[in-house]
Amino acid sequence: MSTPSALPDPGDVAELARDIADVPAVQVITTAAVHLMSAAAVTCGLAEEGDALRDLDEARKLITALAGLVTAAAPDLGNEHARSLRDGLRSLQLAFREASPFPDPPGEGPGEKYTGPVS
Numbered sequence: 001m002s003t004p005s006a007l008p009d010p011g012d013v014a015e016l017a018r019d020i021a022d023v024p025a026v027q028v029i030t031t032a033a034v035h036l037m038s039a040a041a042v043t044c045g046l047a048e049e050g051d052a053l054r055d056l057d058e059a060r061k062l063i064t065a066l067a068g069l070v071t072a073a074a075p076d077l078g079n080e081h082a083r084s085l086r087d088g089l090r091s092l093q094l095a096f097r098e099a100s101p102f103p104d105p106p107g108e109g110p111g112e113k114y115t116g117p118v119s
Contacts (some may be wrong), residue, residue: 001010014092025041025076026077028075028082029069029073030081032069032071033066033069033070033085033088036063036065036066037088037092039058039065040059040063040066041063041064041092043055043056043058043059043062043118044056044059044092044095044096044099045095045099046111050105056096056099056100060095060096060110061110063089063092063093063096063110063111064110064114066089066111067089067093067110067111067112067115068111069085070082070085070114070115071114071115074086075089075095080095086115089112089115090115091114093110093115093117093118094118096109096110097109098117100117106118106119
């Protein structure tokens with residue numbers, strides 16, 4: 001039986017808040033996008049383990065969330081960051097289509113309501 005964890009020290013919480021406040025928004029957004037991309041890649045079966053970790057239902061959710069984030073944040077990210085994220089997103093959308101035994105019609109794949117059809 002595990003013991004309940006202690007509440008964090010208020011001083012530690014304040015220090016963490018100051019630390020995160022020092023991180024530029026672009027970095028926070030791109031970090032979140034990279035986490036979504038990584039999880040989507042694994043659930044599309046693109047990891048070393050391949051099909052063993054494939055879960056297209058989870059991949060669809062992750063890719064749609066990534067598409068929403070990238071689409072909403074792109075104007076504030078600057079061209080260089082936004083282009084890289086869009087390229088990664090498109091690659092995942094295509095990988096999902098390829099991995100799917102019954103591909104969605106163009107424009108109905110994961111995230112395509114935000115990005116438009118991907119081919």
